[in-house]
Amino acid sequence: METRRRSVVKAVIWNVIGLTVMTVVGMLATGSATVGGAMALVNTGLGFVTYLIYERIWAGIAWGRAHV
Known part of the structure; x- marks a missing residue:
């Protein structure tokens, strides 16, 4: 099972990527x-x-998880 901390770190990294992409898209659009x-x-x-x-x-x- 995934820990909450891991979920938060993954979400933060993903959103930094998204923030960068959306800033560029927003600038181009507006x-x-x-x-x-x-x-x-x-x-x-x-x-x-x-x-x-x-x-x-x-x-x-x-x-869908493998049982070990």
Whole structure:
């Protein structure tokens, strides 16, 4: 079973990647670094919370795991 700490670290790393990508996309879409950055921050915050919930749900599901 995966620990909560591992889930949090994975979520943080994934969201740093997402923040970077969304900032660039937001800047390209709006022409503004401020608006693009704000969009990226909102997206990253929502993504972080939903990813953590998703990971914790899957951590409790035994289906598909190899039994050792």
